[in-house]
Amino acid sequence: xxxxxxxxxxxxxxxxxxxxxxxxxxxxxxxxxxxxxxxxxxxxxxxxxxxxxxxxxxxxxxxxxxxxxxxxxxxxxxxxxxxxxxxxxxxxxxxxxxxxxxxxxxxxxxxxxxxxxxxxxxxxxxxxxxxxxxxxxx
Amino acid sequence: xxxxxxxxxxxxxxxxxxxxxxxxxxxxxxxxxxxxxxxxxxxxxxxxxxxxxxxxxxxxxxxxxxxxxxxxxxxxxxxxxxxxxxxxxxxxxxxxxxxxxxxxxxxxxxxxxxxxxxxxxxxxxxxxxxxxxxxxxx
Numbered sequence: 001x002x003x004x005x006x007x008x009x010x011x012x013x014x015x016x017x018x019x020x021x022x023x024x025x026x027x028x029x030x031x032x033x034x035x036x037x038x039x040x041x042x043x044x045x046x047x048x049x050x051x052x053x054x055x056x057x058x059x060x061x062x063x064x065x066x067x068x069x070x071x072x073x074x075x076x077x078x079x080x081x082x083x084x085x086x087x088x089x090x091x092x093x094x095x096x097x098x099x100x101x102x103x104x105x106x107x108x109x110x111x112x113x114x115x116x117x118x119x120x121x122x123x124x125x126x127x128x129x130x131x132x133x134x135x136x137x138x
Numbered sequence: 139x140x141x142x143x144x145x146x147x148x149x150x151x152x153x154x155x156x157x158x159x160x161x162x163x164x165x166x167x168x169x170x171x172x173x174x175x176x177x178x179x180x181x182x183x184x185x186x187x188x189x190x191x192x193x194x195x196x197x198x199x200x201x202x203x204x205x206x207x208x209x210x211x212x213x214x215x216x217x218x219x220x221x222x223x224x225x226x227x228x229x230x231x232x233x234x235x236x237x238x239x240x241x242x243x244x245x246x247x248x249x250x251x252x253x254x255x256x257x258x259x260x261x262x263x264x265x266x267x268x269x270x271x272x273x274x275x276x
Contacts (some may be wrong), residue, residue, distance in 0.1 A: 029195070032253040034231035034261035038273060039214040041207035047271065049188050068180035073213040073235040076178035097211045099171040109271065115171045123173030133186065133247065135177060 043102055047109040053080060053100060056114050064111070065092055066128070066135065079128075079135060080113075082120050091125040092135070182240050186247040192218060192238060195252050203249075204230060205266070207273070217266075217273060218251075220258050229263040229276070 045067065053061050062082035069075045075097045083090025101112045125138045184206065192200050201220035206213050213235040219228050239250045263276035 029252045031257065032233065032237045032251050033257050034218075034233055034253070035215060036262050037275070038207065038232055038264065039209070041209045041214055043208055044271075044273070045184055045188060045206035045208065045213075046204070049184055065185070067184035068177065069182055069184065069213055069235075070179065071181040071236065075184075075208060075211045075213060076180050077174060080173075093173040094177055095171055095173050104271075107269075113171055114169070115173070119170065119172050124175050126177065131245075133183070133242075135183075137176070 047102065048078070048100075048111065051109065051111055053111045053113050055116075056112060061113055061115065061120065062093075067097070068094075068135065079126065088117065088121060091123075091138075092127065093120060093123040094126060094135075186240065187216070187238075187249065190247065190249060192249040192251050194254070195250060200251055200253060200255075200258060201231070205273070206235070207232075217264065228265075230265065230273070231258055231261045232264060232273075 048064050048067065050063060050065075052063050055061050062080040064078055065081040066079040067075050068077040068079065077094040078097050078100060079092050079094055081090075081092050082088050083092075095113060095115075099113060099115075101114075103110045103112065126135045127138050128134075129136050187203050187206065189203060191202050194200050201218040203216055204219045205217040207215040207217065215232045216235055216238060217230045218233055219230050221228060233251060237251060239252075241248045241250065264273045265276050266272075267274045
């Protein structure tokens with residue numbers, strides 16, 4: 001009997017690959033079975049979140065404060081705290097995830113963003129609104 | 139002159155959002171990144187998920203998110219620390235991102251997964267290999 005449940009659930013999981021299937025409005029819930037193997041991945045959030053980001057000259061630009069993603073799992077923006085570096089005032093800016101390059105340095109992840117202090121200075125600033133749980137332009 | 143420069147860059151940023159990979163052209167003289175002028179649409183934030191507990195539908199804690207795997211800007215698995223079973227140390231299972239539901243509870247983010255202890259116990263376990271910076275099957 002239990003076997004049946006698991007098989008049905010695995011099938012549901014396979015079907016769930018196109019996003020958004022898991023949360024059906026109808027209230028018919030699907031039991032989730034963890035993945036039997038990992039999908040192909042390029043990086044892990046733990047190597048990015050709260051980690052420093054440098055310019056190509058290895059000058060620290062800031063740290064990653066957050067990453068925004070959609071219901072389908074795509075990461076649409078990386079929020080960076082650039083405050084206190086390069087003489088900039090405290091501020092958060094947004095960059096596309098693809099703008100940041102990840103490499104290795106001394107056996108640790110090294111994040112690089114090819115930008116300038118001037119561009120960061122001019123960039124739109126955002127602030128996290130705790131009440132709404134959203135990032136808003138200042 | 140400066141204006142033209144910025145416009146051209148914004149255009150590139152738009153392309154980058156649509157199709158990851160654009161930013162990392164192997165050439166070192168790659169394009170400068172301009173921070174985003176407006177945030178793209180997003181459903182949730184990594185800060186609301188990373189290191190946060192996940193509950194079952196009966197509000198029993200299933201585990202804690204320890205990592206999120208992504209590829210080309212797509213989150214494709216959530217690594218959930220489901221604790222030790224049978225006296226063995228921590229076990230991590232992998233869950234597709236869209237199988238975790240995010241809601242609010244007492245003005246805080248609340249993550250739910252519809253699974254059972256039994257399913258999690260039987261699921262493939264993974265462990266982070268710090269040397270290789272990769273998650274490996276246990």
